[in-house]
Amino acid sequence: MKTILSALILTGSITLLQAQTGNVGINTPVPGSTLSVDGSFAANYETITTTAYNAAETDFYISWQGTAAGTLTLPNSTTGTDRHGRLYYVKNLSNVYTLTIDGNGTELIDHTQTIVLSPGETALLVKTDNNTAAGTTYELVSLSKSGYAYAVSSSTAETHNQGVTYTSNFTAIDYSPNGGADFNLTTDIWTCPKAGNYRIEFMETGFHTSANVAAHNALGILKNNTAQSTQFYTMVVSATSASQRSSGYDTVVLNLQQGDQIKGNSTFCNGCGATSMTSSTRKMIITRL
Missing domain, CATH: 2.60.120 (Jelly Rolls)
Known part of the structure; x- marks a missing residue:
């Protein structure tokens, strides 16, 4: 019996060895x-x-x-x-x-x-x-790779005097891929984290209260303090009413290097009949293409 068992163990060992080498x-x-x-x-x-x-x-x-x-x-x-x-x-x-x-x-x-x-x-x-x-x-x-997208906004109303250029102020980071590290809410500047092509979108809603005046506001997107794009939107008030709103939108596609800085600004028209405007909401969306 021992002889038969030993033979079976030896045969199984040889089979296992063959399986391991093939x-x-x-x-x-x-x-x-x-x-x-x-x-x-x-x-x-x-x-x-x-x-x-x-x-x-x-x-x-x-x-x-x-x-x-x-x-x-x-x-x-x-x-x-x-x-x-x-x-x-x-x-x-x-x-x-x-x-x-x-x-x-x-x-x-x-x-x-x-x-x-x-x-x-x-x-x-x-x-x-x-x-x-x-x-x-x-x-x-x-x-x-997932798409890089960044969004900041503000619903804090601000008064802008005519003829003065204001850096667009943002108070909230709506979406960030890295905990908000790329946007400085104090300076309102976004710093490019990695070289590539990016779409910058900038939106604002505003109003003024002068009666029967059509006024415009210029939105600008700047890279390293140099204007890259400018768009205008018009605010027409047929009667004095703070509830009448107009919105503007500016967008540009830029090839950016790491460390480039992006910000938005706005300039309410000079000599257009309204002494000031209210920027009621602002939003900026940055997408890597």
Whole structure:
């Protein structure tokens, strides 16, 4: 009996060894690749909310939902097992905060130290066969970019005297991909975070109370204090009434460099019969194309 059992164990061991050195199939009798799976595939899914996170050996898909800007650090290439070929999927599911993927120390991801994921963006990374503490140890296989959009507004009424140019004042950030970092509500200036083509849209609603006067207001979009576009809208008041409103809209597409500054301004007409106007609402929307 012992002889028969030993023979069976030996036969099973040889079969297992042959399977390990050849192609392996799951739900397929003739695997055409090293691993052939005729069916579904599942790997680890991890939800992370911490600001700083080190990718684990068991991680595969990382869903980051931080409440502040965060950093995900990839494993050190000089420790642990040989990870070459390992995949990491990372998605930033935060509404407003960025997630920085760090190559660990002096290690690089496609010749750069870090990759920044804006809200909604996804990255797929693969470990290279470089197991040193420097050089490209991870490659970026794909990066799913979400659109960059920014919106600010104000419903605080302001009095503008005729012939005076006013920098458009905004009091609220309506939408931001990074927690509001790109717009300064004190200076009312948006600073371009990354070079590219952007559409700038600027809107204002205003009124004046002079009777039987048609007056106009000029809206301007400025880059680094230089006018890029100007549009006019007309306010016609047939009888004195503060409830009569008019609106203007200006838009321009600009090629911007990182650090370029954008702001809006308005100038109520000089000598048009109305001494002042009220800017009742303002809005600016910035979209990366």
